[in-house]
Amino acid sequence: MTQRNGKAATLSRRAKWMLTAAVIGAVSVPVDMVPPAAAQSYRFTQVEIEGNQRVAGETILSYAGIGRGQNISAAELNDAYQRIVASGLFETVEIVPRGSTLVVKVSEYPTINVINIEGNRALKDEDLQNIIQSRSRRVYSPALAEADAATIATAYEQTGRISATVTPKIIRRSENRVDLVFEVAESKVVEVERISFVGNRSFSERRLRRALQTKQAGLLRMFVRSDTFIADRIEFDKQVLRDFYASRGFIDFEVLSVNSELTRERDAFLITFNIREGQPFRFGEITASSDLSEVDPEAFEQAIRIREGQGYSPQAVENTIARLERLAIQKGLDFIRIDPQVTRNDRDLTLDVDFRVVRGPRIFVERIDIEGNATTLDRVVRRQFRTVEGDPFNPREIRETAERIRALGFFRKADVEAREGTSPGQVIVDVDVEEQPTGSLNFGLSYSASSGPGAALSFSERNFLGRGQHLNFSVNTGADNAVSRFRFAEPAFLGRNVRFAFDASYAVSDDQDDELYKTHRIRLQPSLEFPISENGRLELRYTLEEDRLYDYTGESNIIAAEAEENALIASKLGYTYSYDTRTTGLNPNAGIVFRFSQDFAGLGGDSEYIETTALLGGQTRVWNEEVTLRAELEGGALHMLSGNSRVTNRYTLNGKMRGFQPNGLGPRDPAEDDGEALGGNMFAVARFEAEFPVGLPEEYGITGGLFADFGTVWSLDNTDNGRVDDDFNLRSAVGVSIFWTTPIGPLRFNFAAPLMKEDYDEEQTFDLTISTRF
Structure with missing residues (x-):
């Protein structure tokens, strides 16, 4: 410890020297006149304390441990000195024997006036102040200051500045006060x-x-x-x-x-x-067995999804254990555990797995204690548990619960541990969390070749009022359009595993198809979503929307007729079934996603139709996982039950097929002279893609890709007496992509060349987008 503008603090060397001199002086008589024992012992009838201001004399005596009238040796006198120094309350300590009086002179440590941190640029003052223990208006401690300096240095190590040094110094002030300064030399990031x-x-x-x-x-x-x-x-x-x-x-x-x-x-x-590395193993024979009379092994074996010949994966075994334990609960079997017995076959590099259904110990959950959640309500954490107080204890379920709590994103740290309860057959589950900010306010600017410059403002809160609810409000504006959206979601509606969401939006635009018409749309949509299988979910929704098409100035008879209807109100019920194995599948290199949606309009309102869309996508990695292959098939159909569809509701393949401008393919009216895009009641598209390294260093985050898209938009309710071509005319495009992973997000540069197109289609050979990889 060093100091500035003041006398350097000295602790033990000077004090020990004075103590030694005092002891020698106290016994500086001829040795032959005093017995050896008398030369090594002292007796004090009184003790005087000098220099103490805040610390009481009785406290100092208690540290010294010297009683009046008792014989003590020079070694015991030195021990008393060491105990006073070890108290950490004094800057200097002197013990001087004066005949029968023991004089203890102390100089107390000063009080900290202010704490300053100098030289720091990478880390803020307030962040460093929060991690140190020294505080203003408290007694200064050199040991604590050194520990704080080490803590600050460790914080810099966490940012990669392993050579950073921190030196604590003091500046003497009046009235026995000091300013504590931590001088930081940050060094460069390693x-x-x-x-x-x-x-x-x-x-x-x-x-x-x-x-x-x-x-x-x-x-x-x-x-x-x-x-x-x-x-x-x-x-x-x-x-x-x-x-x-x-x-x-x-x-x-x-x-x-x-x-x-x-x-x-x-x-x-x-x-x-x-x-x-070792050798890769595959699953061999997969069986289920049990010695329990109430267990039917065949029923458990039928629930196993692992098949012989698949690559071995511990996650696949864990998923199977969870599935079989859930089956046991459904059958009313308590305290059932699944014990996988693995047999290794080195000759053919396979692992036989026998899932043994056994009886576990009779242990119950006595209590679930939650600490650290200052904002988040207890019930938000508790609903991540599949068990409640009084249920049988399942260690695997506790581990999965911890993962679910961490996945919420509400906590910087989440520890879930079990300890022995008040009796041997009970356990207490402790949940210790540390909250983190869950809200964000974002501003942004953008530019698009089709809509010009724009601005965006959004507010998002993922844990609204500590209830685990999601709240989002956003406004996006362009040169000629604006979209406002409000969304609220309750992930545990009525305490069930049901997600309730309410979505409201308002969109206006006057740049549709080269500013030939204006639109506005208001939409309200409540929905419920819940799981129906391990990988499947179902969403039920109701949508009420008003759609206006007005101020048309073009030449299309079809759009002109649609604009005369002005505002149309649609009231519809819909559902979406989704099946996704990308995160829970048995193969870490492959996954599929399937979505099927339908909306039925006609529950009041002006429109009656059925809209159906479907998507099937898959991904896998090949060639030692160096190349990623993706394929997507997507289609949709808008079937009008009465009246004709409108250009604002028909499909355009915008964002679904590369190589063409927005509204650049499909039926047009008129077809010649850059006619106006009409869209279509049906669409189909197939996208195929390969992503691979391009030889650049991996740290650049740049990979390449090849793609081929096939698709089209067709079918109209009104073809103006057959004048407009709405046949199934297939389009295709191929190209290359550059993927670049950046701090602002994954960017994708597409260079496309249409191979199959109609004469009136509008091409787009380059576009830059945010990458939405499968």
Whole structure:
């Protein structure tokens, strides 16, 4: 500890020297005149305390432990001195024997006046003030100040500035006060220059680096925090590698060592993972068995989704255990546990798994205690539990509950642990959470080639009033259009696993098809969504909307007739069934998504129709997971029960097919001279895509892609007596894509060339979008 503008503080050296001198002086008589024992012992009839201001003399005596009239040795006198110093209350301590009087002179530590942090730029004062323990108007402690300096240095290490130094200093003030100053030398961020692997045969370094949280420094290093060296993150990455290989059947995988070396310039690290992959295993024979009389093993075996020959995955085993335990509950079997017995077959590299249905211990959940949720209501956390007080205790269910609580995104930390209850057959589940901000206010500017400059304002709260509800309000404006939207969602409607949402929007535009007409639309939509299977969900909704088409100035007889209707009100019921295995499937490299929707309009209002849409998509990785293949099939049909459809309700394939401008393909009226886009009552599109590395360093976040789109829009209720071509005319386009992962989001550059088109279609060879990869 150093100080500025004041005398340096001295603690033990001077005090020990004075104590030694005092003891020598007290016994400075000829040795032959005093017995040896008398030369080493003292007796004090009184003790005087000098220099204390805040600390009472009795307190100092209690630290010293010296009683009046008792014999003490020089060693015991030194021990008394050490105890007073160890109290941490005094800057200097002197013990001077004066005959039968013991004089204790102390100088108390000063009081902290203010605490300042100097030299910090990367971390804010208020953030650092919150992590130190020294406080203004408290007694200054050198040991505590040193500990605070180490804490600040650790905070800088977490940002990658491992060479940062923090020096605590004091400035003497009047009335025994000091200013405590932490002088920070931040140093430069130490980046990760290179991540390499030794021992990998099945997967390339590029693929393994994509799985790690630590990244190599790239072009956008000033914005990316994951490319800074943080020692704790390396430990996390080791576990990530284990999970990566285990999910692909490499059950013998090991991280033998991790070497982190500084470069010669000491501004970057070279990290090398030394690994042993082992051999990939597949599932062998899959069975279910039990010795319990009330259990039918065949019923449990039929519920298993794992099949022989699939790549082994611990997640697949966990999913099966959860499914079988839920089946046991449905059958009214309590305290049932699934114990997987794995038999290893090294000859054919398979693992036989027998899911044993056994009786578990009779342990009940006595109580669930929740702490740390200052804003979030208890019920928001409790509804993540599938068990309540009094239910049988299931350790696996507690682990899954912890994951669900973390997935809420409301908490910076969420720990769920079980401890012994008031009796051996009961447990108490403790939930300790630390909340984090859940609201955001965003401003943005944009520019589009079709609609010009625009601005956006949005407010979002993911934990409204601590109830776990979602609230969002946004306004997006362009040169000639504006969209306002309000959305509210309750994820546990009436305490059930049912999501209630209310969506309201208002949109106006006067740039449709080169400003030939104006539109406005008001929509109100309440909905309910709930799971119906492990991967399936069903949404039920009601929609009330008003659609206006007015101020038409074009030449199309079809649109002119539609504009005469002015405002139309649609009242409709609808549903959407979705099936998604991308996050819960057994194959970590593949997944499918399927959505089927229908809306029935005619419950009042002016429109009567049935609208049906469907989407089927799939993704897989090939060639040692270096290349990602995606395919999507999508279609829709608008069937009018009365009247004709309107251009504002028909399909246009905008955003669904590349190579064509917005409203650039489909029936037009008239077809010649850049006619006006009409859209169609039906559409179909098939999109195929491959994404692959392009040879650039992985840390740049740039990959390439090839795509081919096939699709069209057709069918009209009114073709103006056959003058407009609304036949099924297939279009196609091919092209290349550049994917760039940036701090503002994944960007996608598409360069397309239409192969099949009509003469009146409008092409678009380039577009830039936010990437929405499968």
